[in-house]
Amino acid sequence: MTPTASILSHDRRRLTVRLATPRGFCAGVDRAIQIVERAIEKFGAPVYVRHEIVHNRHVVERLKAMGAVFVKELDDCPDDRPVVFSAHGVPKSVPATARAREMMFLDATCPLVSKVHVEAERHHAAGRHIILIGHAGHPEVIGTLGQLPSGAISLVETVEDAEGFRRPGDAPLAYATQTTLSVDDTAEILATLKRRFPELPDPHKEDICYATTNRQDAVKRLAADCDLVLVVGSANSSNSVRLVEVALRAGARDARLVDDAAQVDWAWLDGVSTLGITAGASAPEQLIEALIDAVRARFDAHVVEDDGERETVTFKLPRELTA
Numbered sequence: 001m002t003p004t005a006s007i008l009s010h011d012r013r014r015l016t017v018r019l020a021t022p023r024g025f026c027a028g029v030d031r032a033i034q035i036v037e038r039a040i041e042k043f044g045a046p047v048y049v050r051h052e053i054v055h056n057r058h059v060v061e062r063l064k065a066m067g068a069v070f071v072k073e074l075d076d077c078p079d080d081r082p083v084v085f086s087a088h089g090v091p092k093s094v095p096a097t098a099r100a101r102e103m104m105f106l107d108a109t110c111p112l113v114s115k116v117h118v119e120a121e122r123h124h125a126a127g128r129h130i131i132l133i134g135h136a137g138h139p140e141v142i143g144t145l146g147q148l149p150s151g152a153i154s155l156v157e158t159v160e161d162a163e164g165f166r167r168p169g170d171a172p173l174a175y176a177t178q179t180t181l182s183v184d185d186t187a188e189i190l191a192t193l194k195r196r197f198p199e200l201p202d203p204h205k206e207d208i209c210y211a212t213t214n215r216q217d218a219v220k221r222l223a224a225d226c227d228l229v230l231v232v233g234s235a236n237s238s239n240s241v242r243l244v245e246v247a248l249r250a251g252a253r254d255a256r257l258v259d260d261a262a263q264v265d266w267a268w269l270d271g272v273s274t275l276g277i278t279a280g281a282s283a284p285e286q287l288i289e290a291l292i293d294a295v296r297a298r299f300d301a302h303v304v305e306d307d308g309e310r311e312t313v314t315f316k317l318p319r320e321l322t323a
């Protein structure tokens with residue numbers, strides 16, 4: 001028997017693959033990517049993009065090949081080319097600077113992130129101090145903090161932070177959350193805050209978005225039956241990293257984040273009879289399809305798509321691109 005034949009006969013064992021639904025692109029990511037694509041179509045290359053438009057390596061590489069130039073700050077952009085702000089949102093100072101420089105800019109901030117910004121402003125205007133539950137340094141958190149003057153918002157990352165939080169002065173309190181957090185971790189943090197500050201509204205209205213919630217629910221439904229769950233997504237994608245944690249907590253024996261099929265170490269599948277597959281909100285469906293093809297090439301795979309919620313949310317593109 002040739003080595004190849006030996007590998008094939010050994011590896012093409014039966015494998016049940018459970019495909020989470022919903023998975024992959026959300027409406028905010030889809031809109032942000034379309035904004036860059038349409039901007040390149042309409043204004044020609046290069047179009048500058050401040051920060052990775054969405055946290056996915058493949059998406060960023062594809063847009064780079066089309067003529068997008070990704071930069072960290074506005075200082076890295078010339079005045080005379082369009083610039084797109086990423087889906088995660090930006091501090092107020094960013095569009096203000098772009099206006100002062102008379103730059104053409106397109107804001108790809110997800111409308112659900114903008115909604116959090118508006119709520120934070122409303123609380124501030126009503127004299128409340130805001131507790132923001134989120135991850136320090138994440139661009140969405142930087143953007144939300146940057147909607148208000150320094151000191152108006154306190155960041156709380158963990159239950160321990162919630163226990164240690166001290167109210168500055170005697171202002172009434174309100175809270176907001178990053179959109180891509182773990183629903184369960186956030187509920188725990190909110191319960192801690194609510195116990196300490198009963199005046200806070202009941203924790204029923206977190207800002208965790210529909211896409212994050214639905215993808216976490218979908219992975220919870222299949223995790224307990226899976227020996228391994230593969231989450232397609234990049235390491236800097238908050239909602240993708242959360243899916244790995246949720247899968248493990250919901251009973252998967254193992255869960256791993258992979259950018260694409262090439263990152264799978266097939267030894268992970270030794271002894272696996274049920275494999276779960278899902279993808280973060282910034283991961284394109286083609287990567288999931290390629291992963292399934294790679295699984296089929298090695299196993300006698302029986303793919304079952306879970307019967308989850310079919311999402312119908314869409315967001316409009318900015319007028320500058322549709323007029």
Ligand code: SF4
Nearest residue numbers: 026028029110179209
């Ligand atoms: Fe918007 Fe949620 Fe998608 Fe983020 S994950 S872009 S908040 S829909």
